[in-house]
Amino acid sequence: MKNKDNGYPYLNIDRLTYIYKCVKCKAHIKKGMATCYRCGYEFTSSDIDKMLTEYKENYSKNWHVKIYFVLFVGVIVLLLLNIN
DSSP states (O other), rough: OOOOOGTOGGOSSGGGGEEOOTTTTEEETTTTSSSSSSTTOOOOHHHHHHHHHHHHHHHTTHHHHHHHHHHHHHHHHHHHHHHH
16 A cells, blocks of 8 residues: 555545546546556546546536535534533
8 A cells, every 4th residue: 555655645635636537547636747646647638628527517516515514614613612
């Protein structure tokens, strides 16, 4: 198993920068990378366009997840304020 230094996004602190998925192996790819860290596939301009399209489609589908997260954090903060 690779560690943080080898580029696995689930071990990286800044996971939010990994927003695209490799067209070949579906690994999470950091914005601006020209090759996949997992399979070594070099992206063409059509691959990049496809990844951007998939990202935009998924972003518009998953807007509710962000709202749920904000509500969850808000409830936790309110609970912590009421305890004190």
